[in-house]
Structure formats: C-alpha cells, structure tokens
Amino acid sequence: MxxxxxxxxxxxxxxxxxxxxxxxxxxxxxxxxxxxxxxxxxxxxxxxxxxxxxxxxxxxxxxxxxxxxxxxxxxxxxxxxxxxxxxxxxxxxxxxxxxxxxxxxxxxxxxxxxxxxxxxxxxxxxxxxxxxxxxxxxxxxxxxxxxxxxxxxxxxxxxxxxxxxxxxxxxxxxxxxxxxxxFGFPTPEVEEGIVAREAGIEPAVAAELVRFGQAVRRLETGGLREVASTRVLIAAGRLIAEGLSMRDAALAAIAGPLTDDAVVGRGLAEMIDVYLTAPH
The missing domain is CATH 3.40.50.300 (P-loop containing nucleotide triphosphate hydrolases)
Known part of the structure; x- marks a missing residue:
C-alpha cells in the first residue's frame, strides 16, 4: 500500500x-x-x-x-x-x-x-x-x-x-x-562543533571530548572492538548535559562500549583521568 x-x-x-x-x-x-x-x-x-x-x-x-x-x-x-x-x-x-x-x-x-x-x-x-x-x-x-x-x-x-x-x-x-x-571522522574543529550541537554542551567541553576521542583512535591494541566514534562522544556529551561528571560520562558512554577487556578498560580509564580534567 x-x-x-x-x-x-x-x-x-x-x-x-x-x-x-x-x-x-x-x-x-x-x-x-x-x-x-x-x-x-x-x-x-x-x-x-x-x-x-x-x-x-x-x-x-x-x-x-x-x-x-x-x-x-x-x-x-x-x-x-x-x-x-x-x-x-x-x-x-x-x-x-x-x-x-x-x-x-x-x-x-x-x-x-x-x-x-x-x-x-x-x-x-x-x-x-x-x-x-x-x-x-x-x-x-x-x-x-x-x-x-x-x-x-x-x-x-x-x-x-x-x-x-x-x-x-x-x-x-x-x-x-x-x-x-x-567516510572518515571529521577534523577536530568540525567534530567539536558537531558534538557541542548534538549533545547541547559548551564548546570547551566538546573540545575535551574530541581530544580524548582522537587519543583513543591513535591507540594500537587488539582489545578495542572499535575506535571512539563521533556517536559515542555525543553520547558522553549528553550525559554531561544531564549533570554527570566528565569522567563518569566518558566511562559509561565511551570506555564501556569500546571494550570488554579488563586491562584495556583500565587503560582507557587512566586516559580519561589524563584527558578529561574539567569539573562538570
């Protein structure tokens, strides 16, 4: 019909x-x-x-x-x-x-x-x-x-x-x-704008998430199911918009979906502590 x-x-x-x-x-x-x-x-x-x-x-x-x-x-x-x-x-x-x-x-x-x-x-x-x-x-x-x-x-x-x-x-x-x-991931400047708009967060917060995402994409490890996509960065941003800390949002929306490997997960958590330092 x-x-x-x-x-x-x-x-x-x-x-x-x-x-x-x-x-x-x-x-x-x-x-x-x-x-x-x-x-x-x-x-x-x-x-x-x-x-x-x-x-x-x-x-x-x-x-x-x-x-x-x-x-x-x-x-x-x-x-x-x-x-x-x-x-x-x-x-x-x-x-x-x-x-x-x-x-x-x-x-x-x-x-x-x-x-x-x-x-x-x-x-x-x-x-x-x-x-x-x-x-x-x-x-x-x-x-x-x-x-x-x-x-x-x-x-x-x-x-x-x-x-x-x-x-x-x-x-x-x-x-x-x-x-x-x-298709590939956009340049940092473009991706920051996408994350900020889609997640409803400040550009400075989006810039930190994108910087962390790029660091994950540079990793060479077999324990990652995928690299950090623009999609997971937006998801983390949305959690931050709901009041979660950057660390908690990144652990839940980025690190968690990317790996089930405990060692790799700990490594991502350490990276989060290094790259995502702003309190929110």
Missing amino acids: PQLPGELEHQNGAAYLPDGERPYYQPVGNEETVFKAAYRQGLSLVLKGPTGCGKTRFVEAMAHDLRRPLITVACHDDLTTADLVGRYLLRGDETVWVDGPLTRAVREGAICYLDEVVEARQDTTVVLHPLADYRRQLPIERLGVTLDAAPGFGLVVSYNPGYQSVLKDLKDSTRQRMVAIE
Whole structure:
C-alpha cells in the first residue's frame, strides 16, 4: 500500500519522510555533491567508513534535500531475500502478499538504505544486482513479476571496511555496480562543533571530548572492538548535559562500549583521568 503524505510506516524497515527540519549533517568534503550527482543519474551508492562517523545521518540529510522518502534496513546475519523483497503471510483466512522494504522503495520511488550490508548473507545481496545497474529492476520470483523502479528510487548501502573480516565483504560484482563515497571522522574543529550541537554542551567541553576521542583512535591494541566514534562522544556529551561528571560520562558512554577487556578498560580509564580534567 502506498504511503500517504505525512505517514511514517515502520513495518519491514524504518521509513522516514523528508518533511520538517533537515537532519543535522556537517559535510567534510564533496560527499553531498557526489551523492546528489549519482542519484540524479540513477546510480547506486556504497558508503564506506567507520561505525558512528555519520553515514546514516548523511543519508537522512540527502533524502531531505532530494525530497524523497527514505526506507532504512539494518542488515544482519539472518536477513533473507524474503525479508527484503516480501513474502506471503496469513491474514485471517487468506494468504496475502506483503512487500518487503526493498520492494516498497522500488514501487514508491523511495531511497532504500541498507545499513551494514555485508552483515547480510551474500545470496541475499545478489538480489540487488539488477537494481544497482542500468536495468533498475527487481525480479520477484514468488510473484512471477519484474518491477521497474519508480522514478525517484535510489539504492544506498554502507559498511565498515576496517571492521569487517575478509569473510564479510561486498562481492566485486556488487561493488562495481556502485559509486563509492569514503567516510572518515571529521577534523577536530568540525567534530567539536558537531558534538557541542548534538549533545547541547559548551564548546570547551566538546573540545575535551574530541581530544580524548582522537587519543583513543591513535591507540594500537587488539582489545578495542572499535575506535571512539563521533556517536559515542555525543553520547558522553549528553550525559554531561544531564549533570554527570566528565569522567563518569566518558566511562559509561565511551570506555564501556569500546571494550570488554579488563586491562584495556583500565587503560582507557587512566586516559580519561589524563584527558578529561574539567569539573562538570
């Protein structure tokens, strides 16, 4: 069923309509220009970069600028083709077809964003191939039909090449159908502004959090699950805005999520004591 204006549907993938205020995104290069040029040419995009660097917010901002609905799918190991395309379900005494998020986007001319696409099984992502190239079509074998993408449809996928193993990577046949945009963490000055705005804290506090985050990113240790992302710095800032001390906020929002290793955790706590000294 097509979405009505202003309707926000969450079944089989979170949908976002680009009404109201633009999602806050601070560009760090020419990524907005590349995205919009690719979209206008009907090209699919792959966003590559570390977790928490702003890829999802970027896509939300682009959907807002382009005035297109956005349907987001968080990919995972158990994601099947049917989860993306659709399936028959029992409703009362009858069996009905229910579109998956990818099919909804194709029919409605929405942007479909597959977050961390390599977490999905490779036999699932193969369904993207005819959509990602010049055909812009979605075959639905269960219905015996092939859908042409409606005007305005766009396909965007993302993944973190530094985190994924060699066993979880995009097939060459998939990546070569897409325009790639590389993401990294912003410069300290830009990141400080992002953290201050998103967390609602003073610029000086944001600057200390960013300085600590950069120090964590320079660490070379196998005990860290990820580096300190802009996302966790914002989370720490929000705790500080609620009255927590910088130390308690950093332990809870930065050190805790980054490692389960006791030794590494103690090392991060010592770094917090060195870098985050201001009382708040």
